[in-house]
Every structure is written in C-alpha cells, then in structure tokens.
Amino acid sequence: MTQRFHDEDGTLQHLADRLAAAxxxxxxxxxxxxxxxxxxxxxxxxxxxxxxxxxxxxxxLTLDRYRAARSEGEPEGV
Structure with missing residues (x-):
C-alpha cells in the first residue's frame, strides 16, 4: 500500500477492504x-x-466499469 493511500483513521483502508470483498x-x-x-x-x-x-x-462505479470491460474482453486498466 502506498503512503499516499494511508489515512489517519483508516477509513480508506476500511473502504478498500470492503470493496475487495465485494x-x-x-x-x-x-x-x-x-x-x-x-x-x-x-x-x-x-x-x-x-x-x-x-x-x-x-x-x-469505476470497479463496475472495469469488471464489465474485462468481461467483454477489453484490455485491463482502471
């Protein structure tokens, strides 16, 4: 994880964890x-x-678009 990603209260990390599970x-x-x-x-x-x-x-929204693009065979990228 990058330094830039770190936040004081862990809100972003918690969000990333929830989204990774989803x-x-x-x-x-x-x-x-x-x-x-x-x-x-x-x-x-x-x-x-x-x-x-x-x-x-x-x-x-971004991850849904990424997932849809991947399922349609488009190159990977966010």
Missing amino acids: YPDVDARIVEATVDEVSRELRGAKLKTFLPILAERKAR
Whole structure:
C-alpha cells in the first residue's frame, strides 16, 4: 500500500477492504488503486462529511466499469 493511500483513521483502508470483498474477481491492488485515485480526486471537497460515501460510490462505479470491460474482453486498466 502506498503512503499516499494511508489515512489517519483508516477509513480508506476500511473502504478498500470492503470493496475487495465485494469484488473478489478484481485484483486487490486495482481496488486499492481505485480507492486511492478517488480519494485524491475528492481531497479538495469543501464538505468533508460525505467524502467516505462519495468515495465509495465513485469507486464502485469505476470497479463496475472495469469488471464489465474485462468481461467483454477489453484490455485491463482502471
């Protein structure tokens, strides 16, 4: 796990763990990279209260697209 991925209260790690369990067919490194990317995108948000749920929703959309692309035979990538 990258230093950038680490967060003080473990919220992002908990999210990555939940998503890895929900997407067992997706490599855990891809799940972590997705959560990391989403958290960086949302880092500048003014209202921090809803960041965890927004991050989870965006990560799930990304992972769903990744899973669909993989099942259609497209090259891997997030």
